Structure formats: C-alpha cells, structure tokens
Amino acid sequence: MDKIPILRMGAFLLVTIQVDLYDRLALNLESDLIQMVDKTRAKGVLIDISAVSIVDSFMGRIIGNIASMSRIMDAQTVVVGMQPAVAITLIELGLPLKGVHTALNVEKGMDLLKSMIDLEEEDEDQDLTEDDLIAE
Amino acid sequence: MILSLSKDTIEVVKEQDVVFTKNRVKEVAVRIKMGLVNQTRLITAASELLRNMMRYANGGKCTIEVVSSGRTNGIRLTFTDKGPGIPDIAKAMEDGFSTGKSLGLGLPGTKRLVNEFDIRSNVGEGTTVTIIKWANG
Numbered sequence: 001m002d003k004i005p006i007l008r009m010g011a012f013l014l015v016t017i018q019v020d021l022y023d024r025l026a027l028n029l030e031s032d033l034i035q036m037v038d039k040t041r042a043k044g045v046l047i048d049i050s051a052v053s054i055v056d057s058f059m060g061r062i063i064g065n066i067a068s069m070s071r072i073m074d075a076q077t078v079v080v081g082m083q084p085a086v087a088i089t090l091i092e093l094g095l096p097l098k099g100v101h102t103a104l105n106v107e108k109g110m111d112l113l114k115s116m117i118d119l120e121e122e123d124e125d126q127d128l129t130e131d132d133l134i135a136e
Numbered sequence: 137m138i139l140s141l142s143k144d145t146i147e148v149v150k151e152q153d154v155v156f157t158k159n160r161v162k163e164v165a166v167r168i169k170m171g172l173v174n175q176t177r178l179i180t181a182a183s184e185l186l187r188n189m190m191r192y193a194n195g196g197k198c199t200i201e202v203v204s205s206g207r208t209n210g211i212r213l214t215f216t217d218k219g220p221g222i223p224d225i226a227k228a229m230e231d232g233f234s235t236g237k238s239l240g241l242g243l244p245g246t247k248r249l250v251n252e253f254d255i256r257s258n259v260g261e262g263t264t265v266t267i268i269k270w271a272n273g
Contacts, residue, residue: 089176
C-alpha cells in the first residue's frame with residue numbers, strides 16, 4: 001500500500017505528493033495528516049502538489065477538508081505548486097477551493113505560513129498586554 | 137461525420153483499474169499530440185466518470201477511441217455500466233445535486249471540461265456516458 005510521507009520541520013508539517021492521487025491514498029493522507037497535527041502540535045501544514053497532474057472533485061474536496069480540519073486543530077494549511085493546467089481544470093469543474101491558502105512555491109508557502117503564525121502570536125501578545133492593563 | 141481510428145476497451149472493476157485506465161487515456165492523448173491543458177481536462181473528466189461508475193454501479197467498461205472529424209483528431213471515451221441507472225438525468229446534470237455524499241460536481245463539471253457530452257440511462261439497466269475531447273478544441 002502506498003503512503004505519502006509527512007515530514008516535520010519545526011512547528012510545521014511538510015507533505016510533498018509525488019504520485020498521482022487516487023481516492024484511497026487521498027483519504028489515508030487526510031487522516032494521517034490530522035493525526036500528525038495532533039501528535040506534533042504543528043502550527044502549520046504545507047502541502048506541495050507540484051508533481052500532481054490531476055485533481056478532480058473528490059481530491060479537491062479532500063484538500064479542502066484537510067484545510068478545514070487543520071484549522072479546527074489550530075493549524076494553518078497552505079497548498080503550493082499547483083500546475084497551471086490543474087488550476088484551469090479545477091475552476092472549470094466548479095471547485096474554486098475556497099478557504100484554502102495557496103502559494104506559488106514551497107518558499108513562498110513557508111513565508112506565508114510563518115507570517116500567518118507570527119500574526120497569531122502578535123495577537124496573543126496584545127491580548128496579554130490588555131489583560132495586564134486590566135490587572136493594573 | 138466522426139471516424140473512429142482505433143479502439144481499446146478496458147474492464148474497470150478494481151481501484152487499480154481506475155489508475156490503469158487514466159494512464160491509458162494519458163498515453164493516447166500524448167500520442168495524438170493533445171495540448172497539456174486539454175489532456176488535464178480530459179483525464180480529470182475521465183476520473184470523475186470512472187469514480188461514478190465505481191461508486192454507483194460497482195464498475196463497468198471504458199472504451200478509448202481515437203476519432204477524427206476530418207479537420208482534427210480527438211479522443212472519445214465511452215463509459216458503460218450495468219448499474220441502477222439514473223431516474224432523473226436533468227436533475228443529475230444540475231450543479232450541486234448528489235444522491236451520494238459528494239459535492240454534486242461530477243456530471244455537470246465533466247460536461248464543462250469536454251467538447252461533447254452525451255448521457256443515456258435506463259433505470260434498472262445501466263448508464264452510458266460518452267465524451268469527446270478534440271486535440272485542440
């Protein structure tokens with residue numbers, strides 16, 4: 001049985017899909033990834049689909065599911081490297097992948113994840129100072 | 137007038153057959169020099185229809201043909217199953233309608249991806265979907 005490896009990089013999980021997805025593989029990735037987010041307390045998930053040449057409605061839905069599930073688990077998801085032909089096909093199919101953050105490549109995706117997580121931390125800092133003020 | 141230049145039929149029963157069929161469609165598309173975006177549209181359409189066949193009819197047959205309209209070549213795919221059939225085709229072709237748990241994009245989405253789309257279904261007998269994608273259409 002094929003398995004898509006999930007790598008841990010600091011607070012992030014990195015998934016590079018190197019084969020064309022089929023339904024069972026995509027479903028396994030979904031559950032493996034969410035379990036890894038829980039186990040490693042990851043703050044961000046980066047999915048590289050640059051080697052994927054076909055994304056149909058089912059796989060598109062799985063990608064959307066991964067993003068929504070991660071968000072509930074307090075992690076952000078960024079999908080990077082989508083091939084132009086795949087983007088064209090997804091839109092024509094009627095699947096705009098709303099709610100999924102995307103970036104052109106891994107480097108830009110990493111920057112986006114870092115900026116999203118930095119923002120969250122800043123928010124927490126602000127909350128703290130507000131609490132401090134109230135305490136005073 | 138559409139001429140059939142070559143014909144190949146594949147039985148689709150297991151999930152591996154789905155992967156195999158998609159690869160065969162890809163090979164044929166490359167052979168007739170179909171553009172990359174059209175290849176992607178065609179294989180995505182095939183992927184949707186193969187899934188429908190597996191999910192609702194426990195598999196069926198897929199015929200891959202190279203066809204010619206005289207001016208240009210293309211690929212005709214015919215998906216035939218002996219499943220329960222579709223009672224209301226007009227409804228099944230609506231965006232967002234599904235009797236399963238899916239998004240309901242399969243049939244209407246597939247129609248948008250190809251040049252010609254034909255669906256025939258008889259309840260209790262099965263469903264046949266035929267699509268054509270021209271190499272540069």
